[in-house]
Amino acid sequence: MNPTQIAESLLATLAKRPQQLLIDGKRIDSLAGEYFDTVNPATGETLAKVACGAKEDIDLAVKAARRAFENPAWRRMNAMDRTKLLLKLADLIERDADELAVLECLDNGKPAHLTRLVEIEGSIKTFRYFAGWPTKFGGETLPVSPRGGARILNYTTREPIGVAGLIVPWNYPMSMAAWKIAPAVAAGCAVVLKPAEQTPLTALRLGELALEAGFPPGVINIVPGFGDAGAALVEHPDVNKIAFTGSTEVGKKIVQGCAGTLKKVSLELGGKSPHIILPDADLDAAAASVANGIFFNQGQTCTAGSRLYVHQSCSEHVLEAVAAHAKRLKVGSGLDPASDLGPLVSKEQWDRVSSYVSIGRGEGAKTLVGGGRPHGLERGYFFEPTVFVNAAPRMRIVREEIFGPVLTALTWNDVDDLIAQANDSPYGLAAGIWTNDLSSAHRIAEALQAGTVWINCFNLVDPATPFGGFKQSGWGREHGRQAMEMYSETKSVWVNLT
Numbered sequence: 001m002n003p004t005q006i007a008e009s010l011l012a013t014l015a016k017r018p019q020q021l022l023i024d025g026k027r028i029d030s031l032a033g034e035y036f037d038t039v040n041p042a043t044g045e046t047l048a049k050v051a052c053g054a055k056e057d058i059d060l061a062v063k064a065a066r067r068a069f070e071n072p073a074w075r076r077m078n079a080m081d082r083t084k085l086l087l088k089l090a091d092l093i094e095r096d097a098d099e100l101a102v103l104e105c106l107d108n109g110k111p112a113h114l115t116r117l118v119e120i121e122g123s124i125k126t127f128r129y130f131a132g133w134p135t136k137f138g139g140e141t142l143p144v145s146p147r148g149g150a151r152i153l154n155y156t157t158r159e160p161i162g163v164a165g166l167i168v169p170w171n172y173p174m175s176m177a178a179w180k181i182a183p184a185v186a187a188g189c190a191v192v193l194k195p196a197e198q199t200p201l202t203a204l205r206l207g208e209l210a211l212e213a214g215f216p217p218g219v220i221n222i223v224p225g226f227g228d229a230g231a232a233l234v235e236h237p238d239v240n241k242i243a244f245t246g247s248t249e250v251g252k253k254i255v256q257g258c259a260g261t262l263k264k265v266s267l268e269l270g271g272k273s274p275h276i277i278l279p280d281a282d283l284d285a286a287a288a289s290v291a292n293g294i295f296f297n298q299g300q301t302c303t304a305g306s307r308l309y310v311h312q313s314c315s316e317h318v319l320e321a322v323a324a325h326a327k328r329l330k331v332g333s334g335l336d337p338a339s340d341l342g343p344l345v346s347k348e349q350w351d352r353v354s355s356y357v358s359i360g361r362g363e364g365a366k367t368l369v370g371g372g373r374p375h376g377l378e379r380g381y382f383f384e385p386t387v388f389v390n391a392a393p394r395m396r397i398v399r400e401e402i403f404g405p406v407l408t409a410l411t412w413n414d415v416d417d418l419i420a421q422a423n424d425s426p427y428g429l430a431a432g433i434w435t436n437d438l439s440s441a442h443r444i445a446e447a448l449q450a451g452t453v454w455i456n457c458f459n460l461v462d463p464a465t466p467f468g469g470f471k472q473s474g475w476g477r478e479h480g481r482q483a484m485e486m487y488s489e490t491k492s493v494w495v496n497l498t
């Protein structure tokens with residue numbers, strides 16, 4: 001079936017009944033019987049009614065997760081069996097990949113063909129990668145030095161941290177769920193995941209696939225909610241860890257919420273990533289990367305290269321090429337395989353992006369291309385790829401996260417000044433450098449305050465390599481061994497052999 005046919009079939013199913021919470025292996029209504037609407041951002045129309053989880057539903061889910069965590073069927077499952085479950089789940093996502101991509105497209109707006117290629121493929125890869133960890137993640141035997149010649153054996157074990165509360169955003173709903181669920185269950189935790197209210201559908205489907213794969217009921221609970229579910233999860237006394245991806249503002253509230261019970265917290269927050277071009281770079285490749293780095297996913301990417309720093313001597317050439325690229329991009333329905341950009345996720349997000357365009361113009365910057373609603377797309381939350389020039393370092397469009405398809409271009413002459421400007425931000429998530437000069441590339445990479453630096457590439461991610469931010473872009477790292485560590489505790493065991 002093509003994306004439009006899949007969409008028709010999904011729409012018919014979604015219209016039949018509300019989407020229920022997934023708690024303890026069962027689809028159930030919220031205790032209060034409340035629902036909220038999830039909206040198709042391409043039309044502004046209601047896509048589905050979704051049960052609205054509140055404090056008491058979160059409590060139910062946490063209790064189910066605790067029971068599942070303590071149950072020997074999960075707690076004592078051997079490592080290889082846990083690996084098999086993760087691999088099976090990856091296979092099921094692959095089986096349903098086309099349908100999941102269209103479901104994400106309907107709920108979020110993003111083009112289905114790109115979602116299939118990037119987000120669904122990335123989720124499969126994430127589960128397969130973390131499937132390798134249960135059989136490899138263990139402790140150490142350590143050479144301690146006891147007094148008086150005592151013979152002591154000291155070793156450490158890694159134990160799952162317990163019940164993990166996962167709060168995931170709307171920009172990459174399926175892959176953010178995978179990034180958190182995969183390491184958590186590989187470490188042996190049980191989870192309660194709260195998807196964003198704008199995009200709850202793929203997470204609920206992922207929970208169902210986990211049951212089909214054979215995860216015991218209660219290990220993976222999915223509770224959409226709106227308004228207080230996130231806070232209820234953060235403050236729940238029986239949750240051991242919170243992992244959150246979203247705005248820096250809400251990240252700070254979550255830290256405050258966790259303080260009462262001193263939960264472990266990991267945060268993947270906002271960014272305003274610099275994309276830097278040196279004059280010796282392959283300028284056409286760099287310009288294409290700049291355009292992809294900001295416009296992919298409608299600019300709703302935490303690592304989006306939203307600040308372009310291009311050397312003065314080549315700025316005209318690069319800006320012309322970026323503008324030409326922006327004009328060539330097709331904005332349209334995510335179901336159309338020719339679309340490069342779909343709509344923004346919500347009216348709220350459209351208003352936010354639009355208000356930043358007004359702010360930029362008010363500050364004296366000029367739009368080289370874009371700046372509003374594309375012609376012929378009167379319904380839905382579509383926004384043109386937009387490039388600002390004549391920007392200055394103190395402008396809000398240079399300093400604040402817009403989270404839309406809006407690039408702000410600045411020029412530079414002196415490399416030390418460039419580095420100072422690139423680092424002059426509360427954020428430190430990622431950065432890109434384009435140059436063919438090896439030592440410049442490494443010198444600038446060393447000086448940049450960013451959790452990820454891409455040299456002659458941009459926005460590459462892989463479950464094997466750590467991902468997270470410096471400064472106010474977050475705490476901790478997702479992916480790799482560090483993710484396994486975030487979902488586990490270390491126990492030190494002393495044995496007197498004397």
Ligand code: NDP
Nearest residue numbers: 169226227228229230231234246247250253269270302403
């Ligand atoms: P937010 O960062 O505001 O996060 C919303 C999520 O956080 C919801 O799930 C909400 O659940 C939960 N939440 C809100 N308050 C609390 C709290 N006190 N304790 C626990 N959970 C809480 O996302 P928005 O959708 O409002 O987006 C705002 C901006 O955030 C975007 O414009 C963008 O700049 C940035 N963003 C960054 C992302 C990234 O990848 N880093 C991803 C998405 C957005 P509940 O409704 O139950 O309160």
